[in-house]
Amino acid sequence: MCHHNRFLLLNVAKSDIISLVFQVDETLCPFKLSQEQLQLVKARMRAGLEAGLKTKGSSAIKMLPSYVYRTPDGTEHGKYLALDLGGTNFRAMMVNFKRQNARLYHKIYTIPLEIMQGTGEELFDHIAQCVSDFLDYMGMKNAHLPAGFTFSFPCEQTAIDTVSVDIKVLWGWRTGTNVCYMEEVDAELSKMCINTEWGGLGDDGSLDDIITPYDMEVNQNSINPGRQRFEKLTSGMYLGEIVRQVLLDLTRGGLLFRGHVTETLKTPGIFETKYLSQIERWEKLCVRSILQQLGLKGTCDDSIIVKEVCGAVSRRAAQLCGAGMAAVVDKIRENRGLDHLNITVGVDGALYKLHPHFSRVLKDTTEVLAPQCNVTFLPSEEGSGKGAALISAVARQMHADSLSGTLLDIMQQFRRELAKGLGRDTNPTAALKMLPTFVRSIPDGSEKGDFIALDLGGSNFRILRVKVSHEKKQTVQMESQIYDTPEDIIHGSGTRLFDHVAECLGDFMEKQNIKDKKLPVGFTFSFPCQQTKLDEGFLITWTKRFKAGGVEGMDVVKLLNKAIKKRGDYDADIMAVVNDTVGTMMTCGFDDQRCEVGIIIGTGTNACYMEELRNIDLVEGDEGRMCVNTEWGAFGDDGRLEDIRTEFDREIDRGSINPGKQLFEKMVSGMYMGELVRLILVKMAREGLVFEGRITPELLTKGKFETKHISAIEKSKEGLSKAREILTRLGVEPSTDDFSLVSQVCTVVSFRSANLIAAALAGILMRLKENKGVARLRTTVGIDGSLYKMHPQYARRLHKAVRRLVPDTDVRFLLSESGSGKGAAMVTAVAYRLTYSSRIFWSYLQSVHAFFSIYHRNVF
Ligand code: BG6
Ligand code: GLC
Numbered sequence: 001m002c003h004h005n006r007f008l009l010l011n012v013a014k015s016d017i018i019s020l021v022f023q024v025d026e027t028l029c030p031f032k033l034s035q036e037q038l039q040l041v042k043a044r045m046r047a048g049l050e051a052g053l054k055t056k057g058s059s060a061i062k063m064l065p066s067y068v069y070r071t072p073d074g075t076e077h078g079k080y081l082a083l084d085l086g087g088t089n090f091r092a093m094m095v096n097f098k099r100q101n102a103r104l105y106h107k108i109y110t111i112p113l114e115i116m117q118g119t120g121e122e123l124f125d126h127i128a129q130c131v132s133d134f135l136d137y138m139g140m141k142n143a144h145l146p147a148g149f150t151f152s153f154p155c156e157q158t159a160i161d162t163v164s165v166d167i168k169v170l171w172g173w174r175t176g177t178n179v180c181y182m183e184e185v186d187a188e189l190s191k192m193c194i195n196t197e198w199g200g201l202g203d204d205g206s207l208d209d210i211i212t213p214y215d216m217e218v219n220q221n222s223i224n225p226g227r228q229r230f231e232k233l234t235s236g237m238y239l240g241e242i243v244r245q246v247l248l249d250l251t252r253g254g255l256l257f258r259g260h261v262t263e264t265l266k267t268p269g270i271f272e273t274k275y276l277s278q279i280e281r282w283e284k285l286c287v288r289s290i291l292q293q294l295g296l297k298g299t300c301d302d303s304i305i306v307k308e309v310c311g312a313v314s315r316r317a318a319q320l321c322g323a324g325m326a327a328v329v330d331k332i333r334e335n336r337g338l339d340h341l342n343i344t345v346g347v348d349g350a351l352y353k354l355h356p357h358f359s360r361v362l363k364d365t366t367e368v369l370a371p372q373c374n375v376t377f378l379p380s381e382e383g384s385g386k387g388a389a390l391i392s393a394v395a396r397q398m399h400a401d402s403l404s405g406t407l408l409d410i411m412q413q414f415r416r417e418l419a420k421g422l423g424r425d426t427n428p429t430a431a432l433k434m435l436p437t438f439v440r441s442i443p444d445g446s447e448k449g450d451f452i453a454l455d456l457g458g459s460n461f462r463i464l465r466v467k468v469s470h471e472k473k474q475t476v477q478m479e480s481q482i483y484d485t486p487e488d489i490i491h492g493s494g495t496r497l498f499d500h501v502a503e504c505l506g507d508f509m510e511k512q513n514i515k516d517k518k519l520p521v522g523f524t525f526s527f528p529c530q531q532t533k534l535d536e537g538f539l540i541t542w543t544k545r546f547k548a549g550g551v552e553g554m555d556v557v558k559l560l561n562k563a564i565k566k567r568g569d570y571d572a573d574i575m576a577v578v579n580d581t582v583g584t585m586m587t588c589g590f591d592d593q594r595c596e597v598g599i600i601i602g603t604g605t606n607a608c609y610m611e612e613l614r615n616i617d618l619v620e621g622d623e624g625r626m627c628v629n630t631e632w633g634a635f636g637d638d639g640r641l642e643d644i645r646t647e648f649d650r651e652i653d654r655g656s657i658n659p660g661k662q663l664f665e666k667m668v669s670g671m672y673m674g675e676l677v678r679l680i681l682v683k684m685a686r687e688g689l690v691f692e693g694r695i696t697p698e699l700l701t702k703g704k705f706e707t708k709h710i711s712a713i714e715k716s717k718e719g720l721s722k723a724r725e726i727l728t729r730l731g732v733e734p735s736t737d738d739f740s741l742v743s744q745v746c747t748v749v750s751f752r753s754a755n756l757i758a759a760a761l762a763g764i765l766m767r768l769k770e771n772k773g774v775a776r777l778r779t780t781v782g783i784d785g786s787l788y789k790m791h792p793q794y795a796r797r798l799h800k801a802v803r804r805l806v807p808d809t810d811v812r813f814l815l816s817e818s819g820s821g822k823g824a825a826m827v828t829a830v831a832y833r834l835t836y837s838s839r840i841f842w843s844y845l846q847s848v849h850a851f852f853s854i855y856h857r858n859v860f
Contacts, residue, residue, distance in 0.1 A: 023255055024305055027246065030212040031312040035368070037210060038323045042369050044206045045327035049196060053183070060204040062197040083131065090127060092134035105740040107134050107716070139720050176228075177235040177321065177349075181328055183335070198324055199231030207233070214245040221268060230324070234317040236273045236351045244271040246309045256302055264295035276310040277355040289408045295808060314351075318358045322365025329366070329373040341373045406644065407759040411805055413640055414763035418630065424617035431637040432630050436619045437582050437608065438534045439627040439827055442589030442596070445474050447829035452508075452519050452572065453821035456501065457526025457546070458580060459603050459670075459786055461485045463508040466825035476590070476822055481508055487545075494551035494559060502563035509570050518571045520832045522824035525556055526580035526604070528631045534831050537577035543633060544604045544671055547657050575831040576824065579629045580784070581608040583820025586827055588782025592814055595780040597764055598627075598823075601757060601794070602785025604662075605669040607632050609764050612771050632760050633665030641667070648679045655702065664760070668753040670707040670787040676749050678705035681742065690738050696731030704730060710746040711791040719743060753787070754794055758801030765806045777809040784816040 033041075048061035084091040093106040109130040176199055183194040201207065207229055218241045219225055219232055232238045248265055250256040257265075264270055271294065279287050287303040298306065325345065333341035352359055359377065366375050420426040421434030448468045455462040464480040483504040489497055509515045527546065529537030537556050542548070551559065557574050564572055578586075585598025585608055596610040608629045614622040635641065641663055652666050652675055653659050666672045682699060684690045691699075698704050705726075712722040720739055727734040727742065734742070761781065769777040788794055799813055816823075 020255060020301070023253065024250065024308065027250060027253075027255075028309065028312040030210075031316045033210065033316060033319055038319055038365065038369060041207070041210070041320060041323040042327045042330075045198065045201055045324045046331060048198070048201050048206070049327060049331055052196070053194075060200045060202065060206070062195075062200060081131075081135075083127070090130055092131055094134075094138055094140070105138060105736070107137060109133075133716050137716055137719055176237060177231050179324070179328055181332060196328070198328075199228045199235065201324070202229030202233075203227055214242050214249070217245050218242055230320070234320050236349065238273075239276055239313055239317055239351070240271040240273040241268065242313050243276060243306075243309055244268075246313070247271070247306065250305065250309070256305055257296055257298060262295055270294060273351060274354070276314050277351065279307050279310045280314065281356040289412055293408065293805065293807060311357075314355060314358060315361055317351075318361035319365045322362045323369055325362065325366045325375070326369035326373075329375055330370050333370075333373055339372060342376075343373060344376045344378050347377050407755055407762075407801065407805060410641075410644075410756065410759040411762045411766070414632075414635060414760045415766055417635060417640070418763060418767055421630070422611070422615055422617060422628070427618065429638070431634050431640065432632060433528060433540065433634065434611075434616075434618075435528060435540075435579075435629040435631060436531060436616055437579065437627045437629050438531055439578065439582055439586070440624060442586060442593065442610075443823075443826040443829075447474070447826050447833075449829050449832060450519055451825040451828050451832075452505070452521045453524065453824040453828070454501065454505065454521060455524040455526075455580070455583070455819060455821050455824070456485075457524070457544070457604075458600075461501075461504070462819065462821065463505060464819075464821040464825075465508075465512055465514075466822055468825065468829060476825075478818060478822065479512070480821065481511070483507075490546045490548055492548060494548045494554070495563075497548040497551070498556075498559045498563040499566070501560060502567055505564070505572065506567060506570055515570045518573050520828050521572045521574045522583075522821075522828035523557065523560065523574055523577045524580050524583045524820045524824045525577050526600070526606075528629070528634075529556065529577060529579070531577070534576045534827070535574060541658070541661065543658065543662050543665070545657075575835065576827045578820075578824050578827050579606065579608060580820045581606045581629060582627055582827070583823035584784045584816045585609075585627065585782045586823025587784075587816045587818060587820055588780065588814045588823075590822060590826060592780045592782075592812070594778065594812070595782045595814060596768065597761070597779065597781040599757075599761065599781060599783045599788075600785045601669065601753075601783065601788040601798075603669065603671045605633055605665050605757065605785070606630065607761065607764060609768065611767075615771070630764070633662045633669070635664035635760065636667075637661055637663050648676050648683075651679055652676060664756070668756050670785070672707075673749055673753060673787070674706040674709055675703065677710060677742075677745050678702075680745050680749070681705070684741070684745075685732075690741050691727075691732040691734060694732060698729070698731040707787060708790060710750055711787075711794075713743050713746050714750060715792045750791060750794060751797060754797040755801050758798050758805060761798075762802055762805035765802070765809050765811065769806075769809065775808065777806075777811075779809070780812040780814050782814050782816050784820060789815065 045061075048059065051059040052061040080095045082093040082095050084093065090109045091106055092109070107130075178196065179198050180193050180195045202211070203226065211229070211233070215229075215233055218238055219229065221241075222232065222238075233242075244265065247256060248261065251259060251261050251265060253259075275290055275294075278290060287307055288298055288300075291298040291303065291306065296302075329341060329343055329345075332343065347359075352362075363375070363377060366373075417430060417432045418434065421430040421432035423430075427434065448470050451466045451468070453464040453466055455464065460482045461484070462480050462482050464478055467477040469475055469477070485500070489500050505521075506515070523537075525537060525539075527543055528540040530540055531537050535557055539551050539554060539556055541552055557577050560574060561572075564570070580600050581598040583598070584600060585595055588598070589595040597607060598609070599605075599607045606629070608627050610625045611628045613619060613624050613626050616626060616628060619626060636645070637660065645663065645667065649663075649667050652672050653663065656662075656666065656672075667676075678699070681690060682695060685693060685695045685699065687693075709722075709726045712726065713719050715722065720743075723739045723742055724734065727738065732738070765777060765779065768779060788798070795813070795815075799811075802811060803809075
């Protein structure tokens, strides 16, 4: 029985809990290494290093010479291409050494799993493609740069191709683990960098006494059983798997998840190492929500146990690395004949950087086991200097860099907000207004007719004619025209705005030659409206750029009808007013019957979805479903997002036409993202980190940096030349470093947007899944909006984040190619059919009544 036991102190009350604690503790005992065991590991590592140097590659630790004879001394200059393969991604970098400074530009490329596990040829073809793309991006396609290849797998080298950068000891710890250091090789050359390949320690059985049955299982299931044993105890690729094996064992023993072994738990690789970092960092509730994402329904006690397991596995890994490190630094000290050594170890790797305790435990263990060495661990920073550091700080502040724990929290909060908005008593104080739309189903294929659709509120004001016919199959024909909506009109009086809409409609009908007809009109009005029926919508509040006076609180259908009547030159029958999200869902629903969510990611952002009527307290009836307009742009208006709002978000809000409102929208949507980038750049320039500290009047002008510029800069092909053009227009003379920093700022801001929207959408999908009571949800999400459509990476990032957040869902994302007009026409078609069939019914009733009155009179 192990002596450290937090459970015991926490839960002494019940005897069954104590017995549970004992049994869990027993299971975790082999992971708790004593000081003596760690000393032994250090000694074995040292012996392994010596044996590797002597036997030149035939022992467990390979000690491969790298033919790098010195670390940089500041005299290096010129441009080099550096390629880094072997971690989770492939990274192409351009390093420019200039007067003791190294500037770094880089781009990260993910390597698809099928390529990673495919043939060598496929892998190198893919890499060649990425390099070509990178050179294109840097505008250096024809330059012949010397290239260095960081290939993070063991290689036998006989000569060096290029210079590589190192400190005294470089310790890599990403998906694998490895160390290189400067070793005395012979009297003349003095030192050469040796790539230890220390992950091989134990391949000769020297670690068998500390290897647990769980490690054995992981080893057996790996692609290289019996090899890289030390790596399999310590590195990112395996820790999650070890934890999963322990959890499986505890569950089988009835100590976890009520003894219920799920398919998920049996799935190799499902428990990723990043979850260790998240679980050890976060509170019980978060642990539970992570488990839920994995399909594991845990109790509070389960969460504590899972956290304990993660802690034991990660702590052992850090301690083992500390023991190995102690052996390396002691060897360097002895090589140099010193009593005491001060040394810097450069460290890289996701777990080292992201895990809350790993770096501390590593340092503590190294210090205890190598008391004659003073070791400073220096995490490697990406990007160039202080500018990059500020960007990382902003990225951290913006939670843009895949902090999925935060996203899970946001998703859960969003779900709670959905429920709050639906409840009769809670709705008045809820941030999400959850507006009933009176749309009860998506198109069923029977719609037909000739319609007009007005589409007001996005970046364009559009009028469309939509003809739906039924010859053999349903076909749609559309003609449209875009009209201006000048600033003075959207900020003027409501009367002027609706007069303008009526005038444009008149013009459109004139051009279509239909001024004498009274066609049914569907009105896409992209603002929050309170509805009690389809053809009535009271504007709750203006959002985005609109601020016309005297419209809030009014029925926009009435206002438009009034404007049309006032003209008197044509007539129109406005049959439905729909939000653009609803129009989008209906447009996509026309092509895919599974579509039950509509999203806009454009000037503004919003979503609607089909909710069970029994859950919508604000509408009578329990049967069937109704589309609800969430107005998610207002998420956070009650202060719920304060933790993640940054100084830049607050500044945007202060300068907006509706301070304190639409706070989520202001963090993520197209109207504000460019401005967010501009504000960050101004701060960076003020601190002298970009543009040599020069701030031009253009840079200080609100709105000068637009969201479309973010999309242009993040394009892999012409990104760099576009950045040059855009920055030149801002009056700055950008250096090549500035390009790289500006593009990083754009990525931080757009990544955060995609992640936050993914969290909210995941909340809706979870709700749909719960409503339907299915284990796996299959659904389609209709999407529209300029940001989603124009940004080169946005859609991919969003889809990926959503699938990560709701893994048990098959989501199809369907882009609404034809805008929301078609969908609005579909809603109008249904409204038209219902109205006219009821009109026909009423006139039929009236004639029957008239007949009987006459009959009655005549007969009696
Ligand atoms: C259009 C839809 O395609 O997208 C509009 O037809 C919608 O109804 C718009 O408002 C949203 O995107 P953006 O980028 O124009 O705000
Ligand atoms: C704003 C509006 C909302 C609309 C969205 C997308 O958030 O309030 O109604 O759907 O923008 O255009």
